[in-house]
Amino acid sequence: MSATPVVSPVDSHNPEKSELIALLGASVAELTAWVQQQGQLSYRGKQLHEWIYQKGVRSLSDISVFPKNWREEIAHIPIGRSTLHYRTVAPDGTIKYLLQLADNQIIETVGIPTFGEGGKGPKSRLTVCVSTQVGCPMACDFCATGKGGYKRNLAVHEIVDQVLTVQEDFQQRVSNVVFMGLGEPLLNTENVLAALKSLNQDVGIGARSLTVSTVGIRDRIRQFAQHHLQVTLAVSLHAPNQALREKLIPSARAYPLEDLLSECREYVEVTGRRVSFEYVLLAGVNDLPEHALELAKCLRGFQSHVNLIPYNPIQEVDYKRPNRDRIQAFVNILKQQQIAVSVRYSRGLEADAACGQLRASNN
Known part of the structure; x- marks a missing residue:
């Protein structure tokens, strides 16, 4: 199944920015739906939520509780940190x-x-x-x-x-x-x-x-x-x-x-x-x-x-x-x-x- 990251809400005055995607800002329910789209079990959504908001992870490749192969597959998807x-x-x-x-x-x-x-x-x-x-x-x-x-x-x-x-x-x-x-x-x-x-x-x-x-x-x-x-x-x-x-x-x-x-x-x-x-x-x-x-x-x-x-x-x-x-x-x-x-x-x-x-x- 292809990766489809959660789309961060974008500037209504600049619709051309709609390609900007990031996981930061998504709720636990949205993150759960996303991990399931990747073929992962639903509990991975709660893990992802914790690593983004409580641990402050900046790259999906650094989430050690995720399977290594999956981390490598999704490493290019931005969390949305500056x-x-x-x-x-x-x-x-x-x-x-x-x-x-x-x-x-x-x-x-x-x-x-x-x-x-x-x-x-x-x-x-x-x-x-x-x-x-x-x-x-x-x-x-x-x-x-x-x-x-x-x-x-x-x-x-x-x-x-x-x-x-x-x-x-x-x-x-x-x-x-x-x-x-x-x-x-x-x-x-x-x-x-x-x-x-x-x-x-x-x-x-x-x-x-x-x-x-x-x-x-x-x-x-x-x-x-x-x-x-x-x-x-x-x-x-x-x-x-x-x-x-x-x-x-x-x-x-x-x-x-x-x-x-x-x-x-x-x-x-x-x-x-x-x-x-x-x-x-x-x-x-x-x-x-x-x-x-x-x-x-x-x-x-x-x-x-x-x-x-x-x-x-x-x-x-x-x-x-x-x-x-x-x-x-x-x-x-x-x-x-x-x-x-x-x-x-x-x-x-x-x-x-x-x-x-x-x-x-x-x-």
């Missing part, structure tokens, strides 16, 4: 990886460890920031990712591989995954949904430990809500009014803030899950007291949480990070207005691995 192109470690323990894909495109992923008491104890949590596209088409003015342009969507195996890569390097189970790397996840919804399922069911990461971030694409949040996932939705807001948001996020011109917030409210109603709003603080641009009051007005009565992210510098623009007093004043106003808020100081700043600094380059 190649490490570049790795750098920041002083805070954050590690940035540039990964080379089968078509030689480069993507970036980040491993972010959380240490114990006083920052000196053992690593208690490991978060991975994954990419969903090669580049990004959104071109947000303050973000390095969009400066390099957009190439293509990532396939399911290319997303899941990032988590396995970080897990192997840290020799620690990943506890949280945030879809906040290169790209706009909701422009690659089909593959992102499949990757979420695989990370949850195959890799074993709890659904509530998975976060999908979006700038906001018309109707996509509404569609995402229909899947009733227990994941966290994070919406990159960055401005409390339409005029300012258009200056920072070009795509906002086609998707008014009022419409975006309406869709987010619908998401809360459908899923029962609150929305997390990301807000990058840019000194003198969107961090003034009037901005905080305007933001509070937008979100009043909303089941939500605001993550304030002090700006992380990039070479292409001259935005500045607000000082701590300005940041705290913004926080205080939101709290006075009964808005749930926290400040997220990004990790990996020195390695250009922080929020807004990601780019598929080691320059």
Whole structure:
């Protein structure tokens, strides 16, 4: 019987990529069906699943529990793992990886460890920031990712591989995954949904430990809500009014803030899950007291949480990070207005691995 590997879901915008095949991203049931197509007994599917997801095997020829003759026969079939192109470690323990894909495109992923008491104890949590596209088409003015342009969507195996890569390097189970790397996840919804399922069911990461971030694409949040996932939705807001948001996020011109917030409210109603709003603080641009009051007005009565992210510098623009007093004043106003808020100081700043600094380059 001829080998017919499981086909990894491909980019709907690039159907010519349909020849890309990989076993990574397939469920135990799909892998079982595949091994049976090869004339093997069904229990080989569970073995294959374990070697791919728990042992992190990179070649079918290395699965020692398989018969030698069969291993040689299927050795050419790709599991779907990437190649490490570049790795750098920041002083805070954050590690940035540039990964080379089968078509030689480069993507970036980040491993972010959380240490114990006083920052000196053992690593208690490991978060991975994954990419969903090669580049990004959104071109947000303050973000390095969009400066390099957009190439293509990532396939399911290319997303899941990032988590396995970080897990192997840290020799620690990943506890949280945030879809906040290169790209706009909701422009690659089909593959992102499949990757979420695989990370949850195959890799074993709890659904509530998975976060999908979006700038906001018309109707996509509404569609995402229909899947009733227990994941966290994070919406990159960055401005409390339409005029300012258009200056920072070009795509906002086609998707008014009022419409975006309406869709987010619908998401809360459908899923029962609150929305997390990301807000990058840019000194003198969107961090003034009037901005905080305007933001509070937008979100009043909303089941939500605001993550304030002090700006992380990039070479292409001259935005500045607000000082701590300005940041705290913004926080205080939101709290006075009964808005749930926290400040997220990004990790990996020195390695250009922080929020807004990601780019598929080691320059």
